[in-house]
Amino acid sequence: MGSHRRGDRLPVAAPPAPSPSPSRARAAGGRDRYFDTLRAVALVRVVAYHTFGWAWAGMVLPSMGIMFALAGTLMAKSLERPAPGVLRSRLRRLLPPFWCWGFFVVVAMLVHGWMPGWQIVHWIVPLGDPPGDAWGEQAWEIVWYLRTYLWFVLLSPLLLRIFRSAPVAVLGLSLAPIVVLQFGWEPPDNRFGTGLTDLATYLFCWILGFAHRDGVLRRLTPSAVVVLSLAALGYGGWYALTHQAGTGSYDLDDIPYAQAFWSAGYVTPLMYAKDRFGIDFAWLARHGRLDRLVRIFNARAVTLYLWHEIALILAVPLIDLFWNVPAFEAYLPLESQWFLFGVGWVLIAVFVLLCGWVEDVAAGKKPRLLP
Secondary structure, X not given: OOOOOOOOOOOOXXXXXXXXXXXXXXXXXXXXXXXXXXXXXXXXXXXXXXXXXXXXXXXXXXXXXXXXXXXHHHHHHHOOOXXXXXXXXXXXXXXXXXXXXXXXXXXXXXXXXOOOOHHHHHHOOOOOOOOOOHHHHHHHHHHHHHHHHHHHHHHHHHHHHHHHHOXXXXXXXXXXXXXXXXXXXXXOOOHHHHHHHHHHHHHHHHHHHHHHHOOOHHHOOHHHHHHHHHHHHHHHHHHHHHOOOOOOOOOHHHOHHHHHHHHHHHHHHHHHHHHHHOOOOHHHHHOHHHHHHHHHHHHOHHHHHHHHHHHHHHHHHHHHHHOOOHHHHHHOOOOOHHHXXXXXXXXXXXXXXXXXXXXXXXXXXXXXXXX
């Protein structure tokens, strides 16, 4: 799996939560179009970043911060039920699509000569980064998101209890771990250290999801949210721009400390606006095709995330074949990255059709080509 470009690295009794906001009550019977749209746009940005490698993409839209915040609020909602059942349900939804994708990646690497060790168990349950060879790195390196998500899910019953003991204080202190890792203790350069850094980087966003679900954000004043968000954005942006020595870039994906503060400052207003102003994107219902596309993105989010890198990898040799067709060479922009982006999305659609049904089976639903 050769790469044509640089790769990137998706109960105990608790105090009763405040009553849901009107917007949440309206969305209780179905999907929340505002959150679904944020997730869909975040996924598009991920694919665009892996196509073009834009260093500024993470500043325009910190996709992972958004996705962790949305997952956090959904997890808090799910934990209104007994925790063991919720954890089993989350694992059941996550692992089968991962196994389906991982089977092809592992077999491809084995055929290419990869010799795995005992760490191959992480291809069964990704509690650590699954092992692989350099040839397939562009495909398997994206698993860090699933690994981080899985740990957040497993820790959520405890995190939610801690959060509800002092919501505002815990939300503010959730940035403390990344500060400690940056200035107090350097984590080891191994699977444990990498996983710990990713958890610390996105802990605030996950806890922010709790704060949205419990109505904590609504109690904050708009001025406080604006001032604190701008401060976090300013600090995160300043740190990224002034600490490029290690990577030669201000890409937030390469600077976890800056990523943590930028994501915190960016995602907080998005979640606060939902709570404060009751944004629901109900207008999407009047645009049937767009509404359906957003629904498909959300119902196939795991499939889309896992397979998008393989789609981009396969797009390169496919475009190479186009050069052998004189008409294609004459009339198609074969050298353009935008053409690669378009071909990549065609292949992503193919993978969604071929493998997306696994998400239905994992959720205990009747398998369908498209939701």
